[in-house]
Amino acid sequence: MRLISRSLLKIKHSSKIILAVLLICLVVRLLPYFAPIRAADIAQNQLAMQFSDRNGLPLGTLLTRDQEHTSVVPLNQVSPQFIHAILAAEDSSFYHHGALDMKAVIRASKEAIHAKRIVSGASTITMQLARMLDPVPRTLSGKMQEIWLSWRLVAGMNKDEILSAYINRLPMGGNIYGVEAAAQTYFSIPASELNLAQASLLAAIPNNPTYFNPYEHWERLKQRQKYVLNRMVLEKHISGAIADRTSIEKVVFQSSQRGIIAAPHFLFWLANQIPPTPLENKGLTPPFLRGVRGDQSVIRTTINRPLQQFVEAQVQQVISSLAANNVHDAAALVIDNRTGEVLAYVGSPDYFNEAKLGRNNGVQALRQPGSTLKPFVYELALEKGLIRPNTILADVPAHYAIPGAKLYSPTDYTESFLGPVRVRIALANSLNVPAVRVLEKVGVQTFLERLHQLGFEHLNQTPEHYGLGLTLGSGEVSLWELARAYLTIARQGDATPLISTFSNSPLPTSDSRLPNDTIWQLITNMLSDGYARATAFGVDSVLNLPFPAAVKTGTSSNFRDTWTVGFTTDYTVATWVGNFNGEPMRQVSGVTGAAPLWNRIMLHLHENQEPADFPPPKGLVQLPVCAISGLRPTPDCTSVVQEYFYPEDKSNYERENQFNLPSEYNEWLAKQQQSNFNSTNLRILSPHDGDSFLLYPGEETKQKLEFKLVGNKSAPVEWWLNGEKLDTNATNSLFWNLRPGKWTLEARSGEMSDKVSFKVELANIKPTRRGFSIINS
Template identity: 90%
Template sequence: MKLILRSLLQIKHSSKFILAVLVICLIIRLLPYFAPVRAADIAQNQLAMQFSDRNGLPLGTLLTRDQEHTSVVPLNQVSPQFIHAILAAEDGSFYHHGALDMKAVIRASKEAIHAKRIVSGASTITMQLSRMLDPVPRSFSGKLQEIWLSWRLTAGMNKDEILSAYINRLPMGGNIYGVEAAAQTYFSIPASELNLAQASLLAAIPNNPTYFNPYEHWERLKQRQKYVLNRMVEEKYISGAIAAARTQTEKVVFQSRPRGIIAAPHFLFWLANQIPPTPLEKQGWGDKSVIRTTINRPLQQFVEAQVQQVISSLAANNVHDAAALVIDNHTGEVLAYVGSPDYFNQAKLGRNDGVQALRQPGSTLKPFVYELALEKSLIRPNTILADVPARYAIPGARLYSPTDYTERFLGPVRVRIALANSLNVPAVRVLEKVGVQTFLERLHQLGFENLNQTPEHYGLGLTLGSGEVSLWELARAYVTMARLGESIPLVSTFSDSPIQNSSCAESAPNMRCNIQNSTTIWQLITNILSDNHARATAFGVNSVLNLPFPVAVKTGTSSNFRDTWTVGFTTDYTVATWVGNFNGEPMRQVSGVTGAAPLWNRIMLHLHEHQEPAAFPPPEGLIQLPICAISGLRPTSDCTSVVQEYFYPEDKIAYEGNNQFNLPPEYNEWLAKQQQSSLVSTNLRILSPHHGDLFLLYPGEETKQKLEFKLAGNKSAPVEWWLNGEKLDTNSANSLFWNLRPGKWTLEARSGEMNDKVSFQVKLANIKPTRRGFSISNSQVKGNHP
């Protein structure tokens, strides 16, 4: 009796245990329904993007940000042959079991026990999808995580949704994922058009994409295809006879068409980064899989070839990199975009994008400071600017003394000559009149958003390129110039696409971007930049900047010859080029006209090969009058060079008046170094010493320290030098050297009725000089030597 009672108690306890186990299992199985994974949760947003040029020619396909080439299609746009093939090969009972196929689990377990090794797997399509979404280690805990995610997928998605997510993620060899990407890559057809032979081959790849790579292991893949076809027969999708007949009659040819990028790689990668990481249907692309850009592929490939050729020709000058941009002035559309000679050459930093990189622009900003100065009436078209040595005190730094790379000075020059020849000192003088703050604000209006430092940071060197800008910004600003002050955004895709690059107004919303109140001045600047004769002093008449049609152009060279630029436009196109080195190494004997200009020249000639551009309109409302090239005033009988220049009508009265021209004292240092100065000054002038100078005489060096007396101007009679009322005995008319002696001195030069007089002082010094040649003018210490 006790034995029976004990047995009943054991059965009771066992039932409770079994019931408890069943309840726990039920709870575990129901938990996924409290955390289901739905189709929207695993939507593929980071997809490969296909691009075409403006005429539909393919430019290439970019991978997703994780470098996977993926194209997503709905299940109803996939060939039934492929669906049957992949189901037969991977999970024949997919529609008849849940997340797990218990029959397959039991079968695989028996086979493993009998063979003492794993003979076949039991993974379902749902479990494979789970591994694609969340790869886990092949361990017991990893398998539990895989099962858990599979249950959650089943709880939130129906069979078609699971199958659709699966076939769009299938590894199809290399970095190709999904049946659509595979069909397009291997056969150049959409997945909906796959025939039985193609479908069975593609369904064979996912089992081991590397082992069955169609380009490397064709025979292996054919053997796997036979397995797939046999499984399709077993699952009754096809009959054996049909499989044999169709796979023999349906030819399979794997395409050798270009894969990846065909043209404009830098542009495509830059453009892809403008696309937000959201589903395609939310981006506005609709069902379109190809993004139509503004690029003209034949032009793009021509520019790419020219970049490589120009760089090759400059290799001996330590030049390795270049970039180019072509814009349609009428629409702002980007027609060509080359960021480097070879994007795919990583050893030469080919992935660097020279269009977007920030570099010092050299002199390419000068036209904008001249335009602003003319707009504010700080200078006039006939203003004479001083191209003579100048020094500017900068707090906490050395004296700033701008020079041209030739280290020569031209003296008095017209605005036209100063800008056309890219003279540095006149440009700095003009910026000094405008003000760095005002000029910086104008550059912001023009879209130079990367010039974001304070005016003090850039200083007067801003007009010579002390800031950093991109080729993109330069091209956009010159498009504004070509459009006479009207700013438009640069466009990279067409209107049915959501991408349109920012305009000045978008990058600087508080700025006034259209500068159309000065249309005439923009026309004048264009007129100067297109004047081949005006730039002849620096570039010659027959330079690469001189084209057989009207074109405005500006070159630039950064400090230490690290960057060369050429930006110019016709009425139709703006072309911007950069030549330099990404690693910052200086080039050898290369300037803007020898570096970037030849590339610019080739592109411009190609653009206008079949049709010349229209002429630039002359500056509206201005009149042309003859002027003396040296003085900028009405010519006199003594003027040796007469040219035409534009005037405002209101300046004509002043033009008819005084035409006497005398150089101010700032020219003295320059005049002192000229062989002939009579052409530029009608009066006698003592150039050295200056009035009020103080010189120190060091003991023991009385015979070594000499002061040069130098004179400039027209001489009506022989020159006489007088010092403190005593005539000096000299045969030298324009220059002589005098031994320093302590005292206060008055120096006078006489020629007929003309004369000039200065006073200076010499004192004995108490100490030996530590550095000879030290000189400070205007009542400060000087120590001169011959």
């Protein structure tokens, strides 16, 4: 009796345990229904975007900001062939089990025990979807999380909703996700039009998208396709004969450009302008992106596809022609002056050539701009009245002391100097020293503020960081910023953002017009003056077009970057040629690197209709000036040109026609073989007035000082030293043995003369080498 009682107690106790376990299992199984995941909860907002050019021609379907190329389609818009193929390959009994397929679990477990390794998986489509939504480590705890998420999906969604979410997220190689994106990318057709061969190939990819990459592992993919077809035969979707014919059917995949027809850099750049998804919920999505994510509307860009493809071809041809000069990369931008719309945008010769850094975007990359910023410093100096159009600037050696750095001595590409030059000549020939002198007048801080107004947002260092080299390209800017700034010149000071789509209207600005359009017109006039730039570029360079065009070149230090930016009344074109890896080019400057590309694009833009002439500077008057002095011509002036004047300067023009070079020209004049610069007086170039020299004992007969003279001589030259005439027939130069004392040197020629004073002192020590020392000058 006791035994029966004990047995009953044990049964009762066991029943409680079983009931408790069952209750726990029931609670666990029911919990997902208290936290179901519904289709709306996992709706895909980050979708691939389709782009067209300004005329509706397709440019391509592109990645979203998170780099997933996804297009969402309803289940009823997917080819039944693909549905059957993916179910046969991944989960043939999908519609007959829950989140887990217990038969598959048991089968996989037996196979693993028998083989002592995992032979096959038991993941259902629902579990795979869970893994797509929340990737977890392949551990026991990770698998439990995956199962939990699968139960929640089943609790909130029906089978069709789960399958739809799954096929729209399938990894299809690279960054392509979903059957629609794969069909469009690989075959340029919608998923609804996939035939059996195409569908079975696409269904083979998700098992291992890298291993079965159609561009790199075609044979592997074909083997996997045969497996998919065999599974479809087993599931009685197709016959064995159809499977055999399908496996040998020729299927052509599109190129690896992934459905991009033109302007890849532009499309990727534009896609990255999309703000994070949470902004959509606040109604802050930009107008040009509203509706794109949900209904797959096509984004109509400002690009002109035929022009874009022409520019892409020219970039490749120019780079090919410069290959021997170690040139590998280039970029170009074409803007409509009237609207600010981007018509062509090329970031590199070949976006899809990863080995040659093709994905680098030369339009947005930050590089040193060389001399392309010079027009803006001249404009600012003219605007502030620091220089006039006829101002003479000194293109002579100059030296600037910079705290904590070496002496700054700017030179030109040719390392030569032209002496006195007009503003027009200095700008048109891109002379460095005059530009630095003008920046010194303007001030680096003031110039930097103007550059910020023009949109150079990446010039964000302090004025001290850039120094006077800012006008020569010591900062870093992008081709995009340069094009926008030159568009401002073309629009006569009317600054406007660049427009990339037809719905993204430019943001209003408080004051988009920079002051004084007359000055911008004057800068345009100088930049379009082919004769003015002839000294540096010749009269028949690639910068000279058969119609009016303003243009500026630039070359960065060590020849790492060359630029050409210019405009007509219709278009602004900006080009860059260089190397993304920073290697210097060989024997390539702005006029030989980027200018030929600029030339080709400009000629193409205007092949059917020439642009209008630039308007003359409003309110200014043209007067003849001596080309050298910038003043009213004298009878002995050998070259007369026209230059613009402010009306208020006309009285000075009538009064002044004498030109004397100040002392800063002495060093330069001393090196000239002959002087073409008129002067009313002779000039003693050596010694300088106030110089002091040391004479070393025992060196009296060896230390000599050169007396050097320049200027127009109306009569024979006479040299006088301390009132005594020197016995010499020398005219421009003679050598005198140093003697201690204070000396006054005078040169006379007819009624003209010049006089300087200097002194010579005895030194207390012998020199370490022959020569003499200047104490003070």
